[in-house]
Amino acid sequence: MRINESAYDRRRLRQWLGGEARAEGVSRRDLLRLAAAAGVLTTFTAAQPAVAQPARAVADTPAPPSPAPGIVKPVPPELFTIRGTNAETNWPALHGTGYHTPIDRFFVRNHTSTPVLDADDWSLKVWGSGLRGAPGVERAVEFGYRDLRRMPSVTVDAFIECAGNGRSYFTSQQGDPATGTAWTLGAIGSARWRGVPLSHVLRLAGLTRHAVDLQPRGLDDTWVSNGTDLGHVRRPLPLAKALDDVVLAYEMNGEPLPYDHGHPVRVLVPSWVGIANIKWVGDVEVSAEPLYSPWNTDFYRLFGPGHPEGGSAPLAGQTVKSAFEVAAGADFAVGRRHRLTGRSWSGGGGIRRVEVSTDGGTTWRHADLHDRPRASAWSRWSTDWHPTTPGPTTLLARATDTGGRTQPSHTAPNAQGYLFDAVVRHPVTVVA
Template structure:
């Protein structure tokens, strides 16, 4: 399935460049301008000199953001990985990271409706679904991670000395939840899916997104190939056994397992089903790879996530020297379940296997642990390197791209023995 989707995305990209695809709400001229801007080497760099301020609130975020749980990054809130230690497999709702392009809308479930429309439906019709309508359909519960494509972005600069643009996430722009909802495939078929359909584009109900230079891009939206939409995508209305919280998509969000987080549109309000390929800024100028190592026009739109590992410790954590410590962490991948995690406590001089506490699964993560007794006081660098069932192992470095997506290299985690 993944190979077919990659080929399909490449074909859609060629169609768009040839003028044979439609870009929702954005002119072809504007998209060319945005593409040029996205690929420019002069993109605004990530600021890494000073850490982001931790605060109790952030603009446009509803839930409390205590500094022991989150680091606020503009309109976003990153989970502190140390706050996940001992919390179990699923990320508690109050600790789940928040990625907002604008601000969280507070919507009424009773007044909400989903509109499905487009020429990819029979007779080019429009069909509305209330939340009650969705709840009448067979429900599905699925545990999966949601992860921002820029998770780990700051490490391009911190570890590799490279300039990238975007929010300077460390590794906390991920969370795993138990989602409950209905299959998008069931909703599309109820709406009257046509054999002519090729693309499905969900759109959120958050405010229109305006770039720093004043370009209005409309509400957040991103197309999916029909093959993925009919596979494992959910319209979720519950998160960890509770109605979706406002910051995580209330009353209904899209969940696209194993793909980059932008595909999982929050606060979904309408879905266009199209008989021709669709494009939006979120798969043309954003969420593609640009840079010296990539084609001049950028790569095909990003889909699947990469493999990563993180320690459940704050950077610079103090540990007693000469004392045995049980250190923990988590590893995950969008291509396959994590089957092995190797760790080093001496900056990569020696490695040994960590103990895994969960079965490997592509859409989730594994928790792991290792024992370590720092021999003497001083600084140390911890490393964790995961391998997934598809045979991918975290590399020593990630190929640079200008927007800092898909960092997958082994992260260097400093601690101090005292």
């Protein structure tokens, strides 16, 4: 189901202005700023000025240097690049691994540290004003791990991708500064997930027609930014998306979820930015009022020139991207045939076409697609290359999805470096 996030955001802001919304950890000033950006307000009082670009922390702020702080699984350098509390998958490590990203190569995005939780001690609390209950009494229902395993399950092939994936190219390729973790393209992984549709759990909990927002919350440590404890990672979802294809996942590639990827249960929100896919979920608030958190107000919006004053609507769907399974700076022998491989993906539909250039964009040719176009999933591709001239050159790959979106040559910059979708310039050398 396609969610019009901008219209949804405007409606929620109007509800807030009418006293019908709740904003946990979000100031009135921030919500007024968002209201102006959404066109709900046209003027501000002198005491409440609009803020074009807030001076605040970024959700992907790097942590102090450490080999792999807070990550449980091994993260050897041949498979990962460590970035603060995170581990980025090295693309050459995916060559020949098949359609699903092996768990030992799946990227890790942590705000703090991976909690080691016992499934037998875990439970999911579903609560809030959007559930049936006695007048004046807030309903709450708990489900254990075994309860979920006994419910009807679904299996979904889907990628999870950090909204900041590709952030480093804003600076290195376009000269546009962007704050946050300097991901290249390895903050993505695709897996086969198994779990319970969130819609099923909500109905068992007593969902009512008054519900408008849901807010899953993680059980990892609270996140402190610039000395302020912002609480557990949480982000609202519109009810329409939650009832469409969101899954409470407990398996990954046929195995129980590993600790670093959300054990015992995580939220899977196909095609949406990674922050929506809350790991180690401990509760889901179901609200009859619109909800706000720092993760859809201060973070995961587009700020800066070219974007609405006060920021864009909260980020939802992902953009189109492509990556080579080749190390940057790799050498290729002249006069020999080489098989170039890679993967492309989009949050707006399956991949319909991939074009590759081996001469810096002067000429392009179609790559062979090895997977049918599927929403929320990537496609593998390959092409032959027979270089005839020694020297440096640049490989390029650009994808077009089934919605007609093609990767551009340039991405409009934003202060926090989200949703980079331009064709990435991949330098290699042809050697004699």
